[in-house]
Amino acid sequence: MSKNLPVKTIQYDLFSSFLSNEPESVSNTAELWESIPKYIFTAKQVEKLRTKDGLAQEFSWTYFYNNEEFKVSIQPALIKLNEDDEKSVACFPGVTEELVEEALKKIFTYNKLGSHDPDKHESLVKFSLYMISKELKNRGRTRSLNQIKQALQVMNKCAITLYKKDLNKKKFSTIWQGHILETLFIQNREDYTEDSSSLHCAKLSTFITHSINTLDYRQFNYDRLMECDEQLSRWLYKKLIHRYKHAAINNDYHFTFSSVVQESALLQQTSDRHNRQKLHEALEELIKKKVIREYKVEFKKDGSKVIDATYLVFPTAEFIQEQKAANKRYLNSQEQIEHSVKEMINE
Secondary structure, three states: OOOOOOOOOHHHHHHHOOOOOOHHHEEEEOHHHHOOOOOOEOHHHHHHHOOOOOOOOOEEEEEEEOOEEEEEEEEOEEEOOOOOOOOOEEEOOEHHHHHHHHHHHHHHOOOOOEEEEOOOOEEEEEEOHHHHHHHHHHOOOOOOHHHHHHHHHHHHHOEEEEEEEEOOOOEEEEEEEEOOEEEEEOOOHHHHHHOOOOOEEEEEOHHHHHHHHHOOOEEEEHHHHHHOOOHHHHHHHHHHHHHOOOOEOOEOEEEEHHHHHHHHOOOOOOOHHHHHHHHHHHHHHHHHOOOEEEEEEEEEEEOOEEEEEEEEEEEOHHHHHHHHHHHHHHHHHHHHHHHHHHHHHHO
16 A cells, blocks of 8 residues: 555545534544444453453454344454553554544545545545644543554454345355455554654545545534433434434434344443333433433333333434535535546547
């Protein structure tokens, strides 16, 4: 991978141009990539997965997307937590990696820092540790430079394998293998460890590149996402962005408790009652962050036992306007692509 970024393309221009009076406050989300539950690990979980010598086996779980069953397996990255450590330990991606990726996707849209080559199927972002640190600090998600460096290594070194359930054969088949950051190019190892302003380069996931090629992404309120304290709140917010496209005062959006369990992999409490409480807390945070104005719960019971629940959410005026802007931006992008294709044909 060359450290020199290729010429800008119309796909990159569309991805980095936002329909907003405050473009610095919005970003992009690609549903297919977001649907893969890869940031579910907590520090306690990782400690349990590690052996006495700090290593860990590949971890797998199943989830559902668009009513189809998938399995994801993550082989942990071996990272030295401190530069003077003799041994590396197994690290799985978690919240810090999630936030660093959001920061990188935003930096990617900044002038002269991102590029997209549709022919090579490659999306590159130039960044410095300071840029990532500033992005996170400005949005209340401060991380130390050492935490950011470790997160970048984890994103580049942990290996992800994605499987899809073949209903005819009744088994899972591999459909993709890769990394969160496909390639990480360090300009100078000494600068990387000592100079936080030194520029480096990374290749974003092939899923993000594909979404840029196909315009399969949506604009959303980046500031609001980063303000959410709960990881489940951020997951729900993105779910609404992709699924509640035509939000309006007179129509609600509904989903079930079981669907959140199957799709997010973030409800891992000891009982359904505790998991429902966690979901309740996430929805309450979305009210505070002005994503939804209220929600209602309809329980499904077998006798006195709750076996599932349906949640009906009602949008705020702010969320409605943001979804309208995202819809309009998508239509504008489609028109620009069509116009560009016609010009190429006529040349």
